[in-house]
Amino acid sequence: MTSELAVDDLVVRFPLRSAMVARLLGRTSEVLTAVDGLSFTVPPGESVAVVGESGCGKSTLARCLVGLQAPTAGRIRLGGQVLPRRRTRGDRRRIQMVFQDPSSSLNPTMTVATMLAELLHVHDLARGDQVRARVAELLELVQLPGRIAAAYPRDLSGGQRQRIGIARALALEPEVLVADEAVAALDASVQASVLNLFAELRARLGLTLIFISHDLAAVRHVADRVMVMYLGAVVEDRPAESLFTDPQHPYTQALLDAAPRLDRRLGDEPSLPGEPPSPVALPSGCRFHPRCIHAIDHCRETEPVLTGPSATDRTACHLAWRDTHERR
Amino acid sequence: MTTTALRVHDLRVTAASPDGPSYPVDGVSLHVGQGEILGIAGESGSGKSLTLKAILGLLPPGLTATGTLQLASGDGELAPYQSHQVRGAGVGMVFQEPMTALNPTMRAGDLVALAARLHGRLSRRASRHRAVELLRQVGVPDAERRAKAWPHQLSGGLRQRVMIAAALAAQPRVLLCDEPTTALDVTVQHQILRLLRWLADEHGTGMIFVSHDLPVIAQLCDRIAVMYAGRFVETGYTRDVLTHPRHPYTAALLRAAPSVDQRGEQLAGISGQPPDARAFPAGCRFRPRCPLARDDCAHAPYEIQPVAAEHGSACIHHADLEVRTA
Numbered sequence: 001m002t003s004e005l006a007v008d009d010l011v012v013r014f015p016l017r018s019a020m021v022a023r024l025l026g027r028t029s030e031v032l033t034a035v036d037g038l039s040f041t042v043p044p045g046e047s048v049a050v051v052g053e054s055g056c057g058k059s060t061l062a063r064c065l066v067g068l069q070a071p072t073a074g075r076i077r078l079g080g081q082v083l084p085r086r087r088t089r090g091d092r093r094r095i096q097m098v099f100q101d102p103s104s105s106l107n108p109t110m111t112v113a114t115m116l117a118e119l120l121h122v123h124d125l126a127r128g129d130q131v132r133a134r135v136a137e138l139l140e141l142v143q144l145p146g147r148i149a150a151a152y153p154r155d156l157s158g159g160q161r162q163r164i165g166i167a168r169a170l171a172l173e174p175e176v177l178v179a180d181e182a183v184a185a186l187d188a189s190v191q192a193s194v195l196n197l198f199a200e201l202r203a204r205l206g207l208t209l210i211f212i213s214h215d216l217a218a219v220r221h222v223a224d225r226v227m228v229m230y231l232g233a234v235v236e237d238r239p240a241e242s243l244f245t246d247p248q249h250p251y252t253q254a255l256l257d258a259a260p261r262l263d264r265r266l267g268d269e270p271s272l273p274g275e276p277p278s279p280v281a282l283p284s285g286c287r288f289h290p291r292c293i294h295a296i297d298h299c300r301e302t303e304p305v306l307t308g309p310s311a312t313d314r315t316a317c318h319l320a321w322r323d324t325h326e327r328r
Numbered sequence: 329m330t331t332t333a334l335r336v337h338d339l340r341v342t343a344a345s346p347d348g349p350s351y352p353v354d355g356v357s358l359h360v361g362q363g364e365i366l367g368i369a370g371e372s373g374s375g376k377s378l379t380l381k382a383i384l385g386l387l388p389p390g391l392t393a394t395g396t397l398q399l400a401s402g403d404g405e406l407a408p409y410q411s412h413q414v415r416g417a418g419v420g421m422v423f424q425e426p427m428t429a430l431n432p433t434m435r436a437g438d439l440v441a442l443a444a445r446l447h448g449r450l451s452r453r454a455s456r457h458r459a460v461e462l463l464r465q466v467g468v469p470d471a472e473r474r475a476k477a478w479p480h481q482l483s484g485g486l487r488q489r490v491m492i493a494a495a496l497a498a499q500p501r502v503l504l505c506d507e508p509t510t511a512l513d514v515t516v517q518h519q520i521l522r523l524l525r526w527l528a529d530e531h532g533t534g535m536i537f538v539s540h541d542l543p544v545i546a547q548l549c550d551r552i553a554v555m556y557a558g559r560f561v562e563t564g565y566t567r568d569v570l571t572h573p574r575h576p577y578t579a580a581l582l583r584a585a586p587s588v589d590q591r592g593e594q595l596a597g598i599s600g601q602p603p604d605a606r607a608f609p610a611g612c613r614f615r616p617r618c619p620l621a622r623d624d625c626a627h628a629p630y631e632i633q634p635v636a637a638e639h640g641s642a643c644i645h646h647a648d649l650e651v652r653t654a
């Protein structure tokens with residue numbers, strides 16, 4: 001049995017200069033807003049994809065979920081219980097993460113087998129003879145040949161390291177798996193088996209999946225629901241099929257238009273005008289308005305609320321849910 | 329006829345181990361013309377990154393390379409090269425994992441500026457200026473401020489763009505890119521792909537572009553090579569290979585990829601064990617997992633043979649495949 005995951009008003013800010021240094025230099029202390037007030041709940045066993053521009057705060061959200069990043073404000077609950085900033089071993093086991101940059105999260109001085117064995121031992125998940133068998137099983141799950149057990153991370157290819165990260169997260173049989181670009185370095189065939197494995201774990205164990213990815217094809221295949229982030233905030237949160245067939249936010253539309261396709265030539269598709277604004281000085285009103293082809297005065301002045309027909313079918317755009325001609 | 333910018337013949341990488349040597353790259357030959365982009369796709373662990381590192385002489389300790397490596401000089405003549413002399417302005421590289429490749433004690437802007445200064449003999453100030461300009465060109469928002477950030481303060485995609493900017497700073501004649509856009513959202517990715525295409529078309533930069541993303545390769549690359557178990561198994565013009573694959577592994581890759589335009593059922597992985605460089609099977613190395621395998625595959629040469637104009641395949645039964653996919 002797994003539990004509902006809830007995020008309430010999560011905010012993460014990074015000071016770019018310490019307040020003291022700023023005062024000494026006679027400058028204002030600048031703050032970068034990486035996550036700007038996220039609220040959502042994920043029912044047990046659901047698979048939610050998080051997509052959005054690079055640098056919009058996806059990994060920061062992920063690090064908050066697993067307790068590696070202390071939020072500036074807000075809280076995270078699992079099964080109604082607030083997770084403390086300092087997680088217990090038990091809490092950590094319940095939410096596991098596959099990291100975007102696998103090599104910086106693997107201990108370079110341990111072989112793959114030692115690392116997995118130690119993990120199983122610390123969490124008391126296997127003993128004695130079982131350990132070896134379980135390690136072999138985990139490697140097989142992620143389609144790695146057995147000899148990888150004796151290898152050090154530096155002797156592995158990028159995709160092999162990424163799969164060790166997946167095996168490590170799955171070893172703890174978590175209730176929630178946060179996968180940050182977990183299949184980006186895998187060839188289509190291995191990616192297919194890993195995605196099928198996720199689907200099977202969801203069906204069999206009720207695993208909740210938070211799937212962060214730039215690969216919209218993988219997202220469409222994996223997700224029940226998609227959250228689109230822009231500059232630290234969710235701008236669209238919809239059931240996957242509605243989002244892909246009838247996107248409401250212009251940023252989502254731009255993403256879908258730019259997705260590479262086998263039969264497309266480079267340059268056919270329209271790209272988003274302008275560059276993303278600085279997360280240090282967020283724009284007034286709607287955070288997307290400087291790049292939006294539909295923007296009207298109202299958008300420059302008033303920030304749109306994330307709203308829609310239901311709590312899992314919402315968009316933050318003044319012009320959403322209207323006829324397309326009205327939007328023009 | 330384009331002039332060849334880089335030629336690699338029979339490249340082999342040997343990994344020594346107590347149980348004897350293995351060959352993670354086992355006879356790779358390729359050429360890249362000026363202004364041409366060669367895509368390499370293929371199995372994870374098949375030797376793509378080691379191939380690029382060997383070309384630049386950057387193999388990790390314990391691994392050695394043999395084979396012929398040639399680079400075009402200013403007058404277009406191909407000649408063998410010393411890798412330490414061509415790094416940067418001759419051949420540049422964008423590595424697969426930016427966090428491990430970026431120096432954690434250098435600010436993003438200084439890293440790019442250093443590359444610009446080494447190459448262009450620019451002053452400190454001019455190089456810093458150039459660095460910000462390059463960061464902007466690769467789509468880093470707020471480039472001036474970002475130039476002052478440390479690598480750990482940057483998101484995955486920002487790091488990746490810093491790496492690309494640093495490689496471009498030296499204006500290399502040949503650019504090797506290892507999964508350069510995996511951490512980028514599709515709109516920034518599109519901007520980078522256009523920049524790379526422009527460098528190839530306008531500056532004649534030759535490129536090798538390693539990626540698992542077949543639609544990206546389809547958009548960017550003139551030719552493609554598909555790699556499996558240490559060797560190329562199929563080569564040709566991108567469009568030919570991706571629309572009429574002549575190797576069962578290429579066909580399987582295409583079947584396995586999900587589509588952004590429709591939600592499919594279960595994805596089709598390839599069953600069976602992935603190959604192990606310490607014990608590649610005899611004959612065709614894809615044989616144990618191949619749906620078309622027959623007895624004679626155990627004695628197949630596992631080498632690219634021409635199957636059509638400018639199209640090569642290592643499958644001795646490639647003709648069957650054509651019937652199947654038609």
Ligand SMILES: Nc1ncnc2c1ncn2[C@@H]1O[C@H](COP(=O)(O)OP(=O)(O)OP(=O)(O)O)[C@@H](O)[C@H]1O
Nearest residue numbers: 014034054055056057058059060481482483484485
């Ligand atoms: N320790 C830090 N100090 C300062 N800024 C930081 C720090 N960590 C992250 N940031 C900034 O916070 C923002 C969000 O970063 P995050 O890594 O969450 O982005 P992301 O959505 O995962 O992007 P990508 O798709 O590129 O991985 C970025 O602008 C990043 O530079």
Ligand SMILES: Nc1ncnc2c1ncn2[C@@H]1O[C@H](COP(=O)(O)OP(=O)(O)OP(=O)(O)O)[C@@H](O)[C@H]1O
Nearest residue numbers: 155156157158159160352372373374375376377378
């Ligand atoms: N330093 C090393 N020592 C021994 N073997 C190595 C070393 N580095 C890589 N290998 C092995 O060589 C093979 C090829 O590695 P390489 O990194 O070139 O793969 P790749 O094709 O780039 O894969 P990916 O798509 O996963 O990045 C892998 O099986 C890997 O385990």
Ligand SMILES: [Mg+2]
Nearest residue numbers: 059100483484
């Ligand atoms: Mg990230």
Ligand SMILES: [Mg+2]
Nearest residue numbers: 157158377424
């Ligand atoms: Mg690689």
